Each structure stands twice: as structure tokens, then as C-alpha cells.
Amino acid sequence: MNDSSTCNDNNINNYKIIRLKHKSNLHSSEIKAIDYINKFFNQDNFYIEVNPGSVKIYLKKLDMKKLGRLIKEINDTSPFLLKIYRTIKNIKSYVIENNKRVYVDYNREKKVKNRKKKERNRQKYFYARNHNFNVINQPLPEKYINKIICGDSEQILKEIPDNSIDLILTSPPYNFGLDYKDSRDGYYWKSYFSKLFSIFKECIRILKYGGRIIINVQPLFSDYIPTHHLISNFFIKNKMIWKGEILWEKNNYNCKYTAWGSWKSPSSPYLKYTWEFLEIFAKGSLKKKGDKKNIDITGEEFKEWVSARWSIAPVRNMKKYQHPAVFPEELVYRVLKLFSYKGDVILDPFNGTGTTTAVAHRLKRNYLGIDISPDYCNTARGRLNP
Ligand SMILES: C[S@@+](CC[C@H](N)C(=O)[O-])C[C@H]1O[C@@H](n2cnc3c(N)ncnc32)[C@H](O)[C@@H]1O
Known part of the structure; x- marks a missing residue:
């Protein structure tokens, strides 16, 4: 869109108004086409007014698909009609209501005056200020790049230099008593957290400034340990910025179908969850630097x-991997495309069967996967070049 040819007089008479100039007069077929389009929409919601030298688009609510269909139907070779369509499509601020984009008034009640100033006064992520993070990032030594390493993460991570990993995605053992090869899963909770936090401390150290750490964790397990809160508190105490959380809806409604706690009694009903969380933390800065040409999300x-x-x-055929808690590839795919650039170094310190490393490799990221089980490490290696 050529900026000089458009003007955006926001919200005049409760419409978003866009003026689009046309260099020469519109062809009569284009004027007819605009008349035709107008007939298909309620004028209170959408209307195109033809004036000498320009058109004015009055926008309140619009079904974009319908507009696209009509333009195709009438005259898809008119560059001006396509320009109208593209200009409207490029507007980013709207909400969807009944398949229509709503361009005005949708957030009126949420508007806060002097938002930036108030935000400064409140001091966003106050808990993560005054950190001592090194801001100088460094390359990961060659011997760790694109490797699956078998061993205890705490020991291996200690050898890795500060600020050398772009993104960590992991799902730690949950301490449920699952049947992993070569490691116990069912420690006294205090020992479990002490070990987990020693590993996470190393993770924070080796993460680049601006890097992200994303932990997949379940909301509740029958010992009434709020693991996701304890893990989040750990990162917050260690000056990481909480960037947000993703609710991974697994839709597994049949899980623990008969575990009611106190059946039909308020004495102690058991709450069930069909979802897990991804807790996302950033080191030092919410923004992650990267080259635009390495963005691959559409x-x-x-x-x-x-x-x-x-x-x-969730993954149904865990038997295929002989592992009780495998990530779905789609989950990793989304995380990596949304939070990292091509060429970044991705680490999973509890890599299991290597879902993180396999998807990172496929998405042209560099990877490092660590797991304590030699069998899982072999599976992870096998998934790199299927
Ligand atoms: C929830 S599973 C991760 C599964 C993985 N996301 C996948 O897609 O296969 C946790 C993994 O942590 C590993 N593990 C447990 N303690 C470890 C330690 N101290 N160091 C490295 N790996 C460990 C287990 O062998 C297990 O594979």
C-alpha cells in the first residue's frame, strides 16, 4: 500500500474511515462493481463511497471472506478493487464476532488513558529488576552443537559456558512414579525440587540474555503439590521475567474417569485436569534479538x-518409543516457531526420546539434547534423520 494514497480518519461517526486515492478516474466497470458490492452489505456496517479522485471506505463490521468472494466474482483483475481488499485486510486492530471483523468500539471500555506512564509508575516485572545477568552472549562451543548427550543434566550443564543457549524447552520428570529407564521418578518431594532447581539454576546461567526457558508442567497430582506454582516461583525468585503461560488442552476427558475423591459429596471432591501448562520465562529482556530473514512463522x-x-x-503410541511421557511434535513445532529464530540453539535438558531435538533439527535450529538414559538417547539420535 502506498502511504501517500491513503488516509485513516479513525472513528468518525462511529466508523473506521479509510480514504484511498486513485490516480486516474475509476473505470465505469469498477464503479459498477463497487455499487454491486455495497448492495451485499448492511450500510451500517460497511460501505464504499466513490468520490472524484478517491474512495472512502466506512468500516464497522465486515465479513472479509464474503468481500473476497464478491471481488473475485465481479472483477478480480481490477487492481483498484484488489487494493481496497488488501488495504482492509492489512488492518491489524479488530476482533472477530460471528465471522465478521469488528473495527470500532470493541475495546472502548478497556481503554486506559496515559497507559505508558501508568505502566512506568507501576514498574512492570518489578521482581525481575536489579538482576546480575551478564548481557554479553557467546557462541556455544562446537562440541555441544547438534549433539545428544547421555548423562545427568546437572553435571553436563555445569561445563557449558554462560549465555550460550537461545531457548530451553523441556518437560522435567514429574515425580509421579512413572516408569522411566535409568532414573527414578518418585522421590521425597523436597529432594526432587532440590535436584530440579539445581538443574534449572544451570539453565538460567547458560541461557543467553534475552533467551527463553519454557517448562511444560502439569497442574495437579494427587500429592497436592502445586508443581507449576513452585517452579514459577523458583524462576521469579531467580529474576527471570514471567512472559506468560500457554494452556495445552489435551482433551483427554477419560483420564482418571473414576477418581472422584468423595463421590457426590462436598467432603473432598477430586479436581481433574485435561490440560497442562507451558510456563514461559525470559532472561533480562522480553525481546529476543534475531535476524528477520530467520523468522519462519506465517x-x-x-x-x-x-x-x-x-x-x-497427547501422543497415543508411547509404546513406539518405550517412554511414558513423550511430547507431541506439534507442541514443540509451535513453541519453536513462535519463540525462536532459525539458526538458534535449542536445549532440552530432559530430552527423553528427543522430540525437542528432532523438531528443532527439522526446523533448521541447532540443538542440544541431554538425557540420563542411554536408550532414550539412542531413540533421540534415531529420530534426527528418520
Ligand atoms: C518427561 S520426560 C521427557 C520426555 C521428552 N519431552 C520426550 O518428548 O520424549 C523426562 C526425562 O528426564 C530424564 N531424566 C530424569 N532425570 C534426569 C537427569 N538428572 N538428567 C537428565 N535427564 C534426566 C528421564 O530419563 C526422562 O526421559
């Missing part, structure tokens, strides 16, 4: 995935 994906409730089915 506009459609971005729009869909920033709505932070992701409906993704």
Missing part, C-alpha cells in the same frame, strides 16, 4: 498461536 500461525490455549492431542 501470519496465520502467529495469529492462531498467540491465543494461548492450544488444543493438541
Whole structure:
């Protein structure tokens, strides 16, 4: 769109108004086409007015698909009609209501005056200020790049230099008593958290300034330990910025179908969850630097995935990997495209069967996967070049 040819007089008479100049007079077929389009919409919601030298578009609510269909039907070769369509499509501020984009008044009651100033006064992420993070990032030594390493993460991470990993995505063992090869899962809770936090401390140290750490964690398990809160508190205490959380809706309604706690009694009903969380933290800065040419997320994906409730089915055939808690590839795919650039270094310190490393490799990221089980590490290696 050529800026000089458009003008955006916001919200005049309760419409968003866009003026589009045309260099020469419109062809009579184009004027007819605009008349024809107008007939298909309620003028209170959408209307195109033809004036000498320009058109004015009055926008309140619009079904974009319908507009696209009509333009195609009438005259899809008119560059001006296509320009009208593209100009409207490029407007980013709207909400969707009954398949229509709503351009005015949708957030009136939410408007806050002097928002920036108030935000400064409140001091956003106050808990993560006055940190001692090193701001100088450094490359990860070659011996760790694109490797699956078998061993205890705490020991291996200690050897890795500060500020050398772009993104950490992981799902720690939950301490449920699951049957992993080569490691116990069912420690006294205090020992469990002490070990987990030693590993996470190393994770924070080796993360680049501006890097992200994303932890997949379940909301409740029958010991009444709020693992997701304890983990979040740990990161917050360690000056990481809480960037947000994604609700991973697994839709597994049949889980623990008969675990009611106190059946039909308020004495102690048992709450069930069909979802898990991804808790997202940033080191030092919410913005992650990267080259624009290394962005690989599409506009459609971005729009869909920033709505932070992701409906993704859990992996059904865990037997295939001989592992009880495998990530769905789709989950990793979305995380990596939304939060990292091509060429970034991705670490999973509890890599299991290597879903993180396999998807990172496929998406042209560099990877480092660590797991304590030699069998899982072999599976992870096997998934890199299927
Ligand atoms: C929830 S699973 C991760 C599954 C993985 N996301 C996948 O897609 O296969 C946790 C993993 O942590 C590993 N593990 C447990 N303690 C560890 C430690 N101290 N160091 C490295 N790995 C460990 C287990 O072997 C297990 O594979």
C-alpha cells in the first residue's frame, strides 16, 4: 500500500474511515462493481463511497471472506478493487464476532488513558529488576552443537559456558512414579525440587540474555503439590521475567474417569485436569534479538498461536518409543516457531526420546539434547534423520 494514497480518519461517526486515492478516474466497470458490492452489505456496517479522485471506505463490521468472494466474482483483475481488499485486510486492530471483523468500539471500555506512564509508575516485572545477568552472549562451543548427550543434566550443564543457549524447552520428570529407564521418578518431594532447581539454576546461567526457558508442567497430582506454582516461583525468585503461560488442552476427558475423591459429596471432591501448562520465562529482556530473514512463522500461525490455549492431542503410541511421557511434535513445532529464530540453539535438558531435538533439527535450529538414559538417547539420535 502506498502511504501517500491513503488516509485513516479513525472513528468518525462511529466508523473506521479509510480514504484511498486513485490516480486516474475509476473505470465505469469498477464503479459498477463497487455499487454491486455495497448492495451485499448492511450500510451500517460497511460501505464504499466513490468520490472524484478517491474512495472512502466506512468500516464497522465486515465479513472479509464474503468481500473476497464478491471481488473475485465481479472483477478480480481490477487492481483498484484488489487494493481496497488488501488495504482492509492489512488492518491489524479488530476482533472477530460471528465471522465478521469488528473495527470500532470493541475495546472502548478497556481503554486506559496515559497507559505508558501508568505502566512506568507501576514498574512492570518489578521482581525481575536489579538482576546480575551478564548481557554479553557467546557462541556455544562446537562440541555441544547438534549433539545428544547421555548423562545427568546437572553435571553436563555445569561445563557449558554462560549465555550460550537461545531457548530451553523441556518437560522435567514429574515425580509421579512413572516408569522411566535409568532414573527414578518418585522421590521425597523436597529432594526432587532440590535436584530440579539445581538443574534449572544451570539453565538460567547458560541461557543467553534475552533467551527463553519454557517448562511444560502439569497442574495437579494427587500429592497436592502445586508443581507449576513452585517452579514459577523458583524462576521469579531467580529474576527471570514471567512472559506468560500457554494452556495445552489435551482433551483427554477419560483420564482418571473414576477418581472422584468423595463421590457426590462436598467432603473432598477430586479436581481433574485435561490440560497442562507451558510456563514461559525470559532472561533480562522480553525481546529476543534475531535476524528477520530467520523468522519462519506465517501470519496465520502467529495469529492462531498467540491465543494461548492450544488444543493438541497427547501422543497415543508411547509404546513406539518405550517412554511414558513423550511430547507431541506439534507442541514443540509451535513453541519453536513462535519463540525462536532459525539458526538458534535449542536445549532440552530432559530430552527423553528427543522430540525437542528432532523438531528443532527439522526446523533448521541447532540443538542440544541431554538425557540420563542411554536408550532414550539412542531413540533421540534415531529420530534426527528418520
Ligand atoms: C518427561 S520426560 C521427557 C520426555 C521428552 N519431552 C520426550 O518428548 O520424549 C523426562 C526425562 O528426564 C530424564 N531424566 C530424569 N532425570 C534426569 C537427569 N538428572 N538428567 C537428565 N535427564 C534426566 C528421564 O530419563 C526422562 O526421559
